[in-house]
Amino acid sequence: MELIWDDGGRADSGYVGLAGDCVTRAIAIATGTSYRDVYGALGAIADMTPRNGLATSVAAQHLHTLGWERHEGDGMSLASAVLPTGAVIVHLAAPKHRRAGHFCSVIDHVIYDTWNPSDDDNFVVAAYWTRPVVAGESTMPIASRRSKQSAQQTLTQREFDKVLHRLRSLDSTATNAASTEGEKRNALRMMQNLLLRHNLSRDDIVEDDNVDNMRFTNMACPVNGRRACGWEKCLAAYVVDEIFPLTSWYFGTRGPRTLFWFYGPLDDVNNCIALFRELLLTITASAQLQYGGYARGSGASYAEGYVRGLPRYHSADDAEIQISESTLIHARTLAVQQAARDWLKLECDVSIVRKGGSGRSQHDPDAAHRGKQHGSKHDLRGASGRKRLGHSSTPS
Secondary structure: OEEEEEOOOOOOOOOOOOOOOHHHHHHHHHHHOHHHHHHHHHHHHOOOOOOOOOOHHHHHHHHOOOOOEEEEEEEEEEOOHHOOOOOEEEEEEOOOOOOOOEEEEEEEEEEOOOOOOHHHOOEEEEEEEOOOOOOOOOOOOOOOOOOOOHHHHHHHHHHHHOOOOOOHHHHHHHHHOOOOHHHHHHHHHHHHHHHHHHOOOOOOOOOOOOOOHOOEEEEEEEOOOOOOOOHHHHHHHHHHHHHOOEEEEEEEOOOOOEEEEEEEEEEHHHHHHHHHHHHHHHHHHHHHHOOOOOOOOHHHHHHHHHHHOOOOOOOOHHHOOHHHHHHHHHHHHHHHHHHHHHHHHHHHHHOOOOOOOOOOOOOOOHHHHHHHHHHHHHOOOOOOOEEEOOOOOOOO
């Protein structure tokens, strides 16, 4: 199914930090209600902040209040064929794995979320909600969050922005070494009262180097064959390490195909997958043309050599130039990578496990050498310099 990246209006409402907020996000998108209003309503029902997930019963109660109808999902995989058209809120479960459930919004068979759960075959449709059909009325979201806000809505958002600003000022006072103990206690007390009043937590207001305010995603790139070739894994590592260091990757299988997953900042992941596909097509076509294949024998050796020959941009000379700046960039990269891993665990319930692989027999050194020569000539630079090296490090 197609994915359109959408955070439900979380960033626009002033919230920051990583959150397991799929329930709030899905309801905000499907109903056209502001993220802040849904966040507050769910928090009032649960009597707790909804930032780290909620019981399904809380979502069901809120949707029942809105008049949405619940339907059984019958354990089917998430696909267009099992859902009606219009706005649908889907509850996904993973019965074969000890994984948390997930809520997403589907509008006319297009997923609106921060990642595409239809690519993960561990999930099945446990239930879904639809608006009751009324003659002559559309089943699309009642209102669009992107439509022009009324004066009252704008005023309410401004008041909420003031609350967030006040909370951040109090947090700054409470954590400032120059503040007296009395000032710190007063700031913490006032901060606690405001957080409880608005169903917020400190993580909703604290920005750590803007890393937690980035737009993350997790996208899959399918390749043929249930068993990934060693050179395909090396290519994924090359694209991530050399071209898009803010992204990371892992792989798995779905049916007869291998899925290479790339996660990290949204723009970087989109560009990373585009380049990975481009290089895959180039290498497989060249190996197929010269050796009749790319998965084994001389064709696989050629592909391995091609990947090894691709230009490397992190030379020893780079380490001698602007060392302090490079250190800051490296620290920033590590911070983004860690935030992406935290997001992956919190949002997708995926933990990365590293393991080694075995070598490949029937290696053809001549084919590998030829591939390396061809790979070294592959131009990854644009006319004005290095190509695809910009990173979406600007927070959303």
